[in-house]
Amino acid sequence: GKGHNRWHPDIPPILEVDPGEDVVLETRDASDGQMQPNITVDDFPGFAGKVGHPLTGPVYIKGAEPGDLLEIEYVDIIPQAYGWTRNRPGAGFLRDLFTEPYVVHWEMSDGWATSKDLSGVRIPNGSFMGTAGIAPSRAQLDAWTAREADLVKRGGVAFPPDLEDAVPQGVIGEEGLRTVPPRENCGNVDAKQLTKGSRLLIPVNVSGGLYSAGDGHYAQGDSECCITAIEMGATVAVKFHLHKGEAARHNITFPRFAHPGYFIAPEWAAPRNFIAT
Template sequence: MCAGDDTTCPHYELHYRQFKEALDQERRSFMKSAFAAAGGAAAWGGGVSLVTPGMARAAAAQMPAKRSYHHLPATADTVHWGYFSKKLKPQVEIDSGDFITIETLTHHAADDLERMVKGDPGAESVYLWTKDKKGVNRRGAGPEDASLFGRGAGEGLGVHICTGPVFVRGAEPGDVLEVRIVDVAPRPCANPKFSGKAFGSNAAAWWGFHYKDLITEPKPREVITIYEVDATGTRNWAQAVYNFQWTPQTDPFGVVHKTIDYPGVPVDHATVKENHGILKGVRIPIRPHFGVIGLAPKEADIVDSIPPSYTGGNIDNWRIGKGATMYYPVAVEGALLSAGDPHASQGDSEMCGTAIECSLTGTFQLILHKKADLAGTPLEQLDYPMLETQNEWLVHGFSFANYLTELGPKAQSEIYSKSSVDLALRDAFRKMRHFLMTTKKLTEDEAISLITVGCDFGITQVVDGNWGVHAVIRKDIFAGVTA
């Protein structure tokens, strides 16, 4: 159905007006809540946001007088599959302060095409794959000619369907891009058989942390679990529909995939056994978020979408959802933001390999903070992706803070054999120490003590090549601090 994005629709003008009105209402709600939060800054002493009043004024001075709204659909023409690149042509150019709605598709929709692709023109264009044609040919950062493994163009060395990139006018290396997540909604199933529902896939796959620790036969095995989500917003939990064990799948080009080794391979359900009635009575709380939001790195022309790094990417933190704000260091002109890997829900660690991979649509406000305006502010020297919620600040540590630089020419292959939780924990500690010493002006000894008694560390993920640990500190810890 047209959502204000199909100019051939006979009711396009009405649908577009409804879309703009809904977006404007959401924007007003967001700005109202942000204003209320800012009003509480005095009570917290240290301020509710990393953006100081001076930074806000400087950023506002760079914005056009009128905010614009943009809509970026997910189609075969607007996505790049499995990689980031500073060479990609922008899909849209926006000004700082503008709002943009971005449609994102899960790269696991082919696990159940009937529920996650059928009847959806955008998804169908992306997932198109016949013996003669693929809607999106390159899937990953590997060679186009599949000369490494014979899997397909891109070799699956990078798996996420990323919508974008978005070019932010005026963005330059050294700046910081503030990304406010205004809204997140599931993409409704377009198949009339499943009206009002959305679906997602969880893959317990060969790259999962659990894979070599199975206790029941057959071993090893990969298992897909399909979950149902209420797309109307009435129900805030997901439930399992069925699961099946992966069997060798032959793609339309004739390549056999014994394991889940290439994204978008259509599963022939005549070759698998669907087990229904699983996880009876279990309700999974919905936590819609984006596993991937990131800017283009500068170090290589094509970068695998799987390992996260200093410009963000595949962080896989369930807290990166509605109401949260992310801060990213800009590495290339225009920032080149892309979003993808949408999740209905996930626990810390993403243990078995994926979350509930479910297509989502997000609305964002992008605000540019120029390098010249960052001196003496909490965002000065920010060289990693940082998350802010209404109540917490959170830093993301990785096994290698910038693996593309630290591991040299073979970084994109070596990262998969060199990661550890120990390294990620140390990086998270160092980033939190730096944050407290610079933002809160603590001594190193004060920061270390506070980290130990007031900071929570969690395992973000252990499946993305560059493993992640996050460090969380509550804002109200500083309630007694005076200006």
């Protein structure tokens, strides 16, 4: 295969590219293809629960080294024709109000998402990659695993390494970080502003950076309050730019992103021309 669903520094790259080179990646939806137009809520119990998020990559960027700042320019994000939204009881910000499972199947065309499950509603295209990031270093892998284990011990919620549904299997599957929470390597930030034209900047942790992306969203509100957006597979075109030594020089340890204009059509979006840290 050409992908993975855990973060680990030893996942081999699927290709090597030069900075500034055009790169096109085909990505899968967050369910890894389990959601289909004929699926109902009765099918949910049979789903593999720990496949998220399937990522295409990693991509090795020539010349990228720890201490550099990697800039990912989103040249285009092209949605597939089918998408879905699912309410999972017990998850999301409104779990106390929405206690029953529900699914909406979407058709995307001509810049809009529509659904027979929600008549009279259409959602404008705001496609972005919900999960994208680079590999952690070995030291970060160990430190973040310990940090999340400590959180669980103190009664918090975390997603420790788990071999179930892991890709790849073996040692990487046993040690790899789950993709559910975002971290310093970016990952599942679900930032709806990372649309076409945006730029994501991440401090490099390992040689080559090792960039991966997946979990495409056609549109999303200010959160995934039901734990999903309009989920989709997508084709993403990117270019990589290197800022040598910039992360080390300015002590940049977390991702940041920017967009030179409105992240979608201005009647649907604000603000204009922002930088987020």
